[in-house]
Amino acid sequence: MMASKRPKSTGDKKNDSADSAGSSTELGLPDDIFPLVLTSGTQELFECRVDKDVTRESPYKILRKEEILKDMKTRAAVSDFHPIKQTVLNYPGEELLLMFDRDFTCGQNFYLVLTEESKKRILEPPVSAREDTAEGTSLDSPPCKTPECQPWVSLGSEREIEEESVRDSRPRLKYRISRVRRKFGAPVTFTDCNAQESKDKYTECTSYDDRKFSIERMEITTGVQAVPTLRSISTQTRWTYPRNMCSQYEFREFTEEEKENIANSENFRNFVNSVVSRFEVAAQQNMIFDVFFNDWQALHEEDGIFGGKVETHLKEYQSFTDLHFTKEKTISDINWHPTINGLIAVSVMEKLSSEGKINGSAKLLQNPPLIFFWSFSDPINPQLLLECPDDVLSFQFCPSNPNIIVGGCMNGQVVLWDVSAHADRLQGTRSAAGKATSANECALPAFQDKRELNTPVVRYCAVSGVENGHKARITDVQWLPENFEISKAGIPVENKAHICVQVITCAPDCCVMFWDIRLPRVTTHSLTERKPKVTETPHLNRSDVPNTFKHLDLSWKPFIKVALPKKGTGAEYSPLKFSLRDNINDNQTGGSTETSEQNLEKSEGGTEYALLRASSAKQLKPLEDISTRFYIGTQDGEVVYTDWKMEKDNDSGRLLSTKPSHCFLVHDGFINSVRRSPFFKDIILTVGGWTFAIWKEGVMNGPIIHSSCSPKKCTVGYWSPSRPGLFFIGKEDGNVEVWDLLEKTHEASQTQNLSTTQITCIKPWIVPPKQHFLAVSDHSGTLHILEVPWSLRSPSYNEKSNMAKYFEKEVDRLIFLNKRKEMRAKEKKDKEAEEQKKKMEPKMPEKLEEQIEEENLVHYKTYLAMEKVILKNMGLLSDEEPALN
Amino acid sequence: MNWSFETLKRIQTQKGVQGIIIVTAEGIPIRSTLDNASTVQYAGLIQQLVMKARVTVREMDPQNDLTFLRIRSKKNEIMIAPDKDYFLIVIQNPTD
Numbered sequence: 001m002m003a004s005k006r007p008k009s010t011g012d013k014k015n016d017s018a019d020s021a022g023s024s025t026e027l028g029l030p031d032d033i034f035p036l037v038l039t040s041g042t043q044e045l046f047e048c049r050v051d052k053d054v055t056r057e058s059p060y061k062i063l064r065k066e067e068i069l070k071d072m073k074t075r076a077a078v079s080d081f082h083p084i085k086q087t088v089l090n091y092p093g094e095e096l097l098l099m100f101d102r103d104f105t106c107g108q109n110f111y112l113v114l115t116e117e118s119k120k121r122i123l124e125p126p127v128s129a130r131e132d133t134a135e136g137t138s139l140d141s142p143p144c145k146t147p148e149c150q151p152w153v154s155l156g157s158e159r160e161i162e163e164e165s166v167r168d169s170r171p172r173l174k175y176r177i178s179r180v181r182r183k184f185g186a187p188v189t190f191t192d193c194n195a196q197e198s199k200d201k202y203t204e205c206t207s208y209d210d211r212k213f214s215i216e217r218m219e220i221t222t223g224v225q226a227v228p229t230l231r232s233i234s235t236q237t238r239w240t241y242p243r244n245m246c247s248q249y250e251f252r253e254f255t256e257e258e259k260e261n262i263a264n265s266e267n268f269r270n271f272v273n274s275v276v277s278r279f280e281v282a283a284q285q286n287m288i289f290d291v292f293f294n295d296w297q298a299l300h301e302e303d304g305i306f307g308g309k310v311e312t313h314l315k316e317y318q319s320f321t322d323l324h325f326t327k328e329k330t331i332s333d334i335n336w337h338p339t340i341n342g343l344i345a346v347s348v349m350e351k352l353s354s355e356g357k358i359n360g361s362a363k364l365l366q367n368p369p370l371i372f373f374w375s376f377s378d379p380i381n382p383q384l385l386l387e388c389p390d391d392v393l394s395f396q397f398c399p400s401n402p403n404i405i406v407g408g409c410m411n412g413q414v415v416l417w418d419v420s421a422h423a424d425r426l427q428g429t430r431s432a433a434g435k436a437t438s439a440n441e442c443a444l445p446a447f448q449d450k451r452e453l454n455t456p457v458v459r460y461c462a463v464s465g466v467e468n469g470h471k472a473r474i475t476d477v478q479w480l481p482e483n484f485e486i487s488k489a490g491i492p493v494e495n496k497a498h499i500c501v502q503v504i505t506c507a508p509d510c511c512v513m514f515w516d517i518r519l520p521r522v523t524t525h526s527l528t529e530r531k532p533k534v535t536e537t538p539h540l541n542r543s544d545v546p547n548t549f550k551h552l553d554l555s556w557k558p559f560i561k562v563a564l565p566k567k568g569t570g571a572e573y574s575p576l577k578f579s580l581r582d583n584i585n586d587n588q589t590g591g592s593t594e595t596s597e598q599n600l601e602k603s604e605g606g607t608e609y610a611l612l613r614a615s616s617a618k619q620l621k622p623l624e625d626i627s628t629r630f631y632i633g634t635q636d637g638e639v640v641y642t643d644w645k646m647e648k649d650n651d652s653g654r655l656l657s658t659k660p661s662h663c664f665l666v667h668d669g670f671i672n673s674v675r676r677s678p679f680f681k682d683i684i685l686t687v688g689g690w691t692f693a694i695w696k697e698g699v700m701n702g703p704i705i706h707s708s709c710s711p712k713k714c715t716v717g718y719w720s721p722s723r724p725g726l727f728f729i730g731k732e733d734g735n736v737e738v739w740d741l742l743e744k745t746h747e748a749s750q751t752q753n754l755s756t757t758q759i760t761c762i763k764p765w766i767v768p769p770k771q772h773f774l775a776v777s778d779h780s781g782t783l784h785i786l787e788v789p790w791s792l793r794s795p796s797y798n799e800k801s802n803m804a805k806y807f808e809k810e811v812d813r814l815i816f817l818n819k820r821k822e823m824r825a826k827e828k829k830d831k832e833a834e835e836q837k838k839k840m841e842p843k844m845p846e847k848l849e850e851q852i853e854e855e856n857l858v859h860y861k862t863y864l865a866m867e868k869v870i871l872k873n874m875g876l877l878s879d880e881e882p883a884l885n
Numbered sequence: 886m887n888w889s890f891e892t893l894k895r896i897q898t899q900k901g902v903q904g905i906i907i908v909t910a911e912g913i914p915i916r917s918t919l920d921n922a923s924t925v926q927y928a929g930l931i932q933q934l935v936m937k938a939r940v941t942v943r944e945m946d947p948q949n950d951l952t953f954l955r956i957r958s959k960k961n962e963i964m965i966a967p968d969k970d971y972f973l974i975v976i977q978n979p980t981d
Contacts, residue, residue: 251925252913259915263889267970268915272907275966275973276892278953282964283899286979 032115034084035108042080061098087114314752314786320374321782331777332393336765338402342376346783349391385457386417394477400499408474408505416462416549462549464556470507475576477505484623490645492626508635510572513558519551562644573640575632577674633671637688639664662700666693673717679724679800687717701818704810718762723795724803730759754784901978910970935967
């Protein structure tokens with residue numbers, strides 16, 4: 001039995017049961033039972049007392065209908081049966097069943113069964129107290145039976161439908177509106193009307209805020225989604241964005257005042273005090289000893305290449321001979337081309353004796369002597385040939401313009417060549433042998449044989465006049481460097497043009513001449529002198545000769561002639577070679593291509609030599625640091641130290657050269673080389689006869705080093721361009737000796753034989769970066785190019801300073817030697833004087849002897865007296881003792 | 886002023902010394918024997934280095950302090966003596 005209550009509908013169902021206990025329309029309760037309350041009086045009356053007559057086991061009690069009615073009559077409204085009065089009256093049977101509801105399932109403790117059937121049902125078959133599935137049992141009793149269409153049983157739902165449906169509550173009203181007929185179709189004029197003007201044309205219902213009215217939304221249809229908890233947070237971050245900005249700053253500095261103030265402050269004072277002492281210690285430490293010096297590494301440099309054979313020999317790189325021209329000829333001079341690597345020029349001359357020369361002079365015209373230009377790329381054919389008027393003994397490239405070459409000839413003439421026309425050809429010689437034939441080729445009648453590569457022959461473009469030049473063969477020609485030039489008085493002045501313009505030559509005719517390739521200044525005298533020579537030999541008009549030096553041709557004169565008179569005697573020195581102190585071109589190597597390239601650019605711009613004029617000495621500034629003194633090696637083996645400055649002779653007013661200051665006869669043959677060291681400006685090497693000597697400028701006592709006589713004559717000498725202590729000596733027997741002064745000074749450190757004839761010239765050259773060559777020529781006309789090995793070309797550690805120290809030592813030794821000599825000489829003199837004195841003494845001795853004896857006696861007596869006194873004082877001698885006699 | 890000059894001269898006449906600079910602790914030069922551009926450059930750079938060096942030394946041991954700093958390079962040596970408020974910088978060309 002369900003005790004749940006159904007919500008009472010608010011309809012007009014007249015169900016009287018205000019009595020909550022006695023509602024017969026309770027859900028779940030069958031209609032045939034009626035819960036009842038029986039008081040104890042009633043219970044006694046009907047003998048259904050709880051727990052006495054009616055128990056759980058037997059909850060039934062049959063009640064007679066009449067008794068119930070009787071009770072109802074007697075007690076009327078108070079009777080417990082009152083509520084079911086009608087039902088009881090209607091009860092068909094005689095007996096009613098009263099059930100005891102112990103558990104109050106129906107709401108009361110008793111209930112009355114109202115129908116016979118249920119009475120029976122309860123009594124006869126024992127039915128469980130809980131009969132809740134009355135409907136359920138009825139449902140599943142008929143299995144699988146199609147439900148039949150049942151007539152509609154209204155359960156009260158029509159009421160709701162009725163409520164919902166919409167019906168007219170009253171009949172609809174009908175209105176009819178019509179217009180007067182005459183107004184139909186009448187023209188209508190419409191006008192605009194502003195709605196806001198007249199308020200009566202429209203009505204509006206504005207919205208207003210109704211306070212009383214509020215709609216509260218009671219029911220909302222929303223969708224809900226479960227999401228994780230989100231939190232919205234914001235932070236302020238630094239937003240950097242690119243922006244064009246520039247800032248300008250300058251260092252913070254103090255003004256002068258502030259600086260002064262600070263400097264004067266006490267603080268500063270203290271600071272300086274405390275700090276200075278530290279510094280003195282530190283600075284001195286540095287000076288005393290170099291802590292960071294890496295001995296190990298320094299050691300390595302001396303060793304050189306490890307492993308493998310250490311090459312010390314000069315390797316033969318290439319050799320050049322020309323079979324056509326250099327038969328029976330010797331090479332007199334070698335010069336490397338200053339700018340083009342691999343190009344070397346060689347002057348060739350006859351090696352005949354003077355007699356042979358006279359006899360063979362006829363051949364000269366047919367076979368003019370030549371200067372050969374050899375290139376490494378072509379060992380067979382020379383690149384260029386320079387024609388010379390006579391055998392050239394010495395020549396040099398102009399350092400500022402390598403296309404100009406000056407040479408000195410056998411006949412005393414100075415020759416100039418200009419090979420600018422062939423410069424391209426020469427330049428191209430480094431690559432494959434140039435096959436281009438030059439336009440300037442000429443075929444001299446003597447050269448009949450055709451060759452594949454027609455080597456051009458360049459004629460000289462200027463020679464000095466025979467009467468103005470030297471009277472003997474020119475043995476040495478040098479260009480003056482471009483940083484200074486010599487004025488007429490012999491004073492070195494600055495060279496504004498910065499090109500080489502002056503040449504110095506020397507010859508055994510006892511003078512050294514200075515030449516200028518520019519025309520002299522226009523003076524009144526020169527007008528007559530500068531008349532061109534009328535006797536023009538045919539070769540002057542040749543078109544292939546460049547006109548660079550036409551102004552000098554045959555009229556060239558030296559502007560200074562330095563004579564070399566000997567001291568004491570009236571004779572003169574005959575110079576063969578000379579060496580200037582400030583001649584930077586003396587030892588040119590390939591490394592100095594920079595300056596020469598600059599010069600090349602300048603000269604390619606076109607220096608017209610013809611237009612250059614020698615400037616007046618007054619306009620140019622004299623240079624103080626150029627020394628005008630130079631060394632000369634003579635034919636007799638003397639080394640002369642002289643000055644080229646011209647002095648004004650007081651008597652005649654002419655400019656005369658000064659007398660040489662020093663002269664040393666050291667060598668026993670003619671001197672063939674006078675060379676300055678490329679590392680020390682005041683060290684000179686002279687080679688002549690069987691010895692060589694090294695001199696230091698300023699030390700006038702003699703050579704600081706003088707070698708011993710070697711078995712063979714020394715024919716040429718040259719310093720090494722990369723090692724301060726190394727030089728090469730060529731010998732008569734074709735040997736080249738390498739002398740290393742730091743290794744051995746009594747003999748050559750290395751000797752190598754190159755040919756069978758004597759060595760005539762040695763010239764080293766450096767091709768940067770690492771190739772060192774030595775050009776050696778011999779008497780048979782062959783030019784050997786040797787490669788200098790690493791050990792001979794790279795200086796050892798500190799070699800220069802070692803050499804300097806060595807030379808100083810030698811100088812000291814020399815000075816000491818001289819002093820000793822002087823001392824010895826003095827001693828000797830003194831000794832002699834003494835001897836002289838002694839010899840003179842025997843005249844006097846007789847007289848003196850007696851005197852001496854007397855004197856001795858007197859001395860002796862005084863001695864005795866003294867002895868006595870002393871002994872007396874000492875107490876050793878008693879007065880009585882007789883004096884010793 | 887003269888007197889400090891004298892002392893500085895003493896250092897300067899030592900062999901190999903190329904230049905002397907005195908700077909404040911902030912790196913502003915007070916006295917110098919070099920040209921202005923180099924002075925200012927040295928001052929700025931070296932001041933930072935000295936600060937760093939000093940911090941390094943003090944971090945190791947707070948009782949310790951930097952007395953002298955020497956920087957040896959291929960071409961020369963820079964010696965720095967720091968103090969409370971100033972430093973002295975000397976550039977020297979060592980034994981050659």
